[in-house]
Each structure stands twice: as structure tokens, then as C-alpha cells.
Amino acid sequence: MEDVSPIRFDYHALPSRVLFGAGRRRETPEVARQLGCTLPLIVCTPEQQVLADAIASLFAGSSTHIFSEAAMHTPWDVTSRALMVAREVRADCLIAVGGGSAIGLAKALALRTGLPQIALPTTYAGSEVTPIIGETQDGEKRTRRTLDVLPEAVIYDVELTLTLPARLSATSGLNAIAHAVEALYSVDANPVTSIMAEQGIAALAAALPEILANPASHDARSHAQYGAWLCGTCLGSVGMALHHKVCHVLGGTFDLPHADTHAIMLAHVVAYQAGAAPHAMRRIARALGADDAWTGLQALAARLHVPQSLAEIRMPHEGIGRAAELVLQETYANPRTPDYQSIRAMLERAWRGTAPQPDPL
Ligand code: NAD
Numbered sequence: 001m002e003d004v005s006p007i008r009f010d011y012h013a014l015p016s017r018v019l020f021g022a023g024r025r026r027e028t029p030e031v032a033r034q035l036g037c038t039l040p041l042i043v044c045t046p047e048q049q050v051l052a053d054a055i056a057s058l059f060a061g062s063s064t065h066i067f068s069e070a071a072m073h074t075p076w077d078v079t080s081r082a083l084m085v086a087r088e089v090r091a092d093c094l095i096a097v098g099g100g101s102a103i104g105l106a107k108a109l110a111l112r113t114g115l116p117q118i119a120l121p122t123t124y125a126g127s128e129v130t131p132i133i134g135e136t137q138d139g140e141k142r143t144r145r146t147l148d149v150l151p152e153a154v155i156y157d158v159e160l161t162l163t164l165p166a167r168l169s170a171t172s173g174l175n176a177i178a179h180a181v182e183a184l185y186s187v188d189a190n191p192v193t194s195i196m197a198e199q200g201i202a203a204l205a206a207a208l209p210e211i212l213a214n215p216a217s218h219d220a221r222s223h224a225q226y227g228a229w230l231c232g233t234c235l236g237s238v239g240m241a242l243h244h245k246v247c248h249v250l251g252g253t254f255d256l257p258h259a260d261t262h263a264i265m266l267a268h269v270v271a272y273q274a275g276a277a278p279h280a281m282r283r284i285a286r287a288l289g290a291d292d293a294w295t296g297l298q299a300l301a302a303r304l305h306v307p308q309s310l311a312e313i314r315m316p317h318e319g320i321g322r323a324a325e326l327v328l329q330e331t332y333a334n335p336r337t338p339d340y341q342s343i344r345a346m347l348e349r350a351w352r353g354t355a356p357q358p359d360p361l
Contacts, residue, residue, distance in 0.1 A: 099123030126232020203227030309353025
């Protein structure tokens with residue numbers, strides 16, 4: 001019973017309907033009808049226009065419109081154009097088809113119109129089950145939590161993920177694992193999200209290497225999508241900690257790719273936290289089938305052939321000190337109190353790609 005602490009906790013269930021299973025995208029018109037929707041606006045990234053067309057074709061006899069300019073980090077100029085289209089066509093619901101970028105745009109529109117949303121995710125990022133929105137204006141990304149952006153319905157259809165390239169699947173999956181890892185030592189951790197976190201890590205850790213070997217495997221893809229749902233639910237339910245702060249700083253300051261940065265940093269941050277969160281470490285290790293959490297995460301990242309160092313993704317070495325300073329500003333609640341020297345040393349190891357080290361506290 002050491003890992004569960006049912007003595008005192010808060011648990012917030014989020015109101016969202018989840019439909020999981022191959023081919024279930026065909027139920028989109030019925031789900032829309034149940035939400036009282038007859039004029040949907042479908043949003044996607046330019047690359048996924050074909051998929052959006054396919055979803056639109058399911059709405060035989062009713063009018064649908066597609067806005068295909070969604071972009072990473074939900075830029076305000078894209079949202080304002082989409083808002084004009086939504087008003088012009090008198091959309092009465094929003095359907096996001098794609099990864100976090102498409103889903104982020106639908107959330108931004110829902111925030112300003114109150115329209116209901118259906119999300120059909122095609123990556124493992126998890127945004128579809130969170131009440132979180134991050135928007136970028138004048139080069140600054142602001143994130144906030146509000147139930148107004150939580151999609152009313154999510155349809156997980158594994159067939160929509162089969163085209164996700166193996167490399168993107170690996171980094172997106174590690175990004176999802178990061179949500180679950182931090183949920184296990186979150187200041188809001190509770191027995192329910194901890195069960196989901198452990199299951200989510202285990203499902204993705206088993207599925208991702210199989211996807212790399214056989215990207216068309218329905219079975220591996222289904223397990224990965226199931227894991228992504230669990231990990232996304234953790235992100236939506238409890239506060240994140242140092243790892244998310246570090247990735248936010250590195251991505252925002254040096255324009256590093258979001259999922260790659262998560263993939264590189266995760267084992268290093270977990271090693272950093274090790275002494276302060278022993279129960280979480282045991283659960284992460286158990287989910288990975290590893291002796292300890294950080295070597296298990298590093299071994300998984302190596303098996304998935306994701307970038308192994310910040311140098312590889314072109315973070316400037318002279319930026320390490322600045323990054324350490326920024327990480328210490330407006331810190332997130334964290335099991336270990338971070339300090340400049342130890343954060344700098346951790347970033348140095350991550351920059352070089354040397355083994356993560358559990359620092360003595
Ligand atoms: P993404 O949505 O930007 O997709 C990455 C690329 O992959 C795009 O070019 C997209 O068209 C393509 N793609 C997506 N699915 C595909 C598929 N099945 N087959 C082929 N190509 C496909 O990437 P992402 O990692 O899903 O989302 C990242 C964004 O989501 C960031 O802006 C991040 O901040 C945000 N995010 C938000 C939350 C939240 O809770 N608010 C959570 C996670 C991520």
C-alpha cells in the first residue's frame with residue numbers, strides 16, 4: 001500500500017464524453033447531432049485537409065465548412081481569421097481533426113464563441129482531454145486553464161493515427177509519458193490519476209517500440225492511443241511540475257521543437273527529482289519494467305532513436321545559464337526545490353547527452 005495515500009486528497013473529474021475504437025470517426029455526425037449541431041466548422045492543419053474532407057463527407061446532406069490553417073502554438077492571427085469564418089458560416093459546433101495544433105485552434109474558437117467541440121485526435125499529445133489552452137500573441141505564449149475550452153466529446157479512432165510518421169509517434173508518445181510522470185509527483189496527485197498515470201506510461205512504453213518496428217500495427221497504435229488518453233487525462237486533472245516548466249522555457253526561449261525537447265529532458269528531470277519523490281519513482285520504474293525510473297526512461301528514448309541531447313536540436317550552449325535563471329522564475333510546485341547550480345548542471349548534462357544523474361539533495 002506504500003504507493004497509494006488515501007489519507008487526504010482532492011479529485012476533480014472532467015466532464016467529457018470519450019468514444020474509443022477503430023472506425024468510430026463514422027459516428028461523428030451522430031455525436032454532433034446529440035450536441036444539437038447542424039452546421040459544423042471543421043478545423044485542421046494544412047497537411048490534414050484530406051482527412052478533414054473525409055470527415056466532412058460523413059455529414060451527407062448537411063452543410064460543413066473546413067478551415068485548414070491551424071498552426072503550432074495557436075497563433076492569434078490564425079484564430080482571428082478562423083473566428084471570422086465561424087461567424088460567416090454561422091457554425092454551431094467545432095470539429096478538430098488532428099494533433100494539438102488543430103485541437104488548440106478549436107479550443108481558442110470555443111473560448112470566444114461558446115460553441116461545443118468534438119475532437120478527433122491524430123497524435124498522442126493529449127490536448128483533447130484537457131481544460132488547458134496555450135495561445136501565442138506578439139511572440140509570447142500564454143497558457144491558462146478553463147473548462148470553457150474542454151471538448152464536449154472526443155473520438156479516438158486508431159485508423160486516424162496510422163499515418164503519423166514513426167519518429168513523430170515516438171516523440172509525441174514521450175511527450176504524453178511526461179504528463180503521466182509529472183502527475184505521479186504532482187502537488188495535486190491523487191489515487192485515481194496515479195492509477196491512470198502508471199497505466200498510461202506502461203501502455204505507451206510497450207507500444208512505441210512496436211510502432212517504430214511496424215508503424216501500421218493497429219494493435220500497437222491502439223495501445224499507444226489508449227496510453228495517450230490516460231496521460232492526457234492526467235495532464236488535464238493535476239498540476240505539472242519542473243519538467244513542463246523546463247520544456248516551456250527551452251521551447252519558448254530557443255525555439256526548440258516541442259516534442260523533441262520533452263523527449264530529451266524527461267529522464268534528466270526525473271533523475272533530478274528522484275530523492276524527493278521516491279514513491280513516484282517506484283511507480284514509474286514499475287510501469288517501465290526497469291530498475292529505476294530515469295535509466296528506464298533513458299533506455300526507452302534510446303530505443304526510440306529520438307534525439308539524445310539539446311545540442312542535437314541546436315540549443316546554443318551559451319544559453320544554459322539564461323535557461324537556468326528562467327526556470328527559477330515563477331516556478332511550478334515541485335517535489336524538489338530547484339536551485340541555480342543544480343538546474344544548470346542538469347541542463348549541461350542534457351545539452352551534452354550524458355547519462356542522467358540523481359543528484360544528492
Ligand atoms: P501538431 O498538431 O502540430 O502536429 C504535428 C504535425 O504532424 C503537423 O504537421 C500535423 O499536420 C501532422 N500530423 C498530425 N497527425 C498526423 C497523422 N496522424 N498523420 C500524419 N501527420 C500528422 O503536433 P502535436 O504535438 O500534436 O501538438 C503540439 C501542439 O499542441 C503545441 O502547440 C502544444 O503546445 C499543444 N499542446 C497542448 C496541450 C494542452 O493541453 N493544451 C497538450 C499537449 C500539446
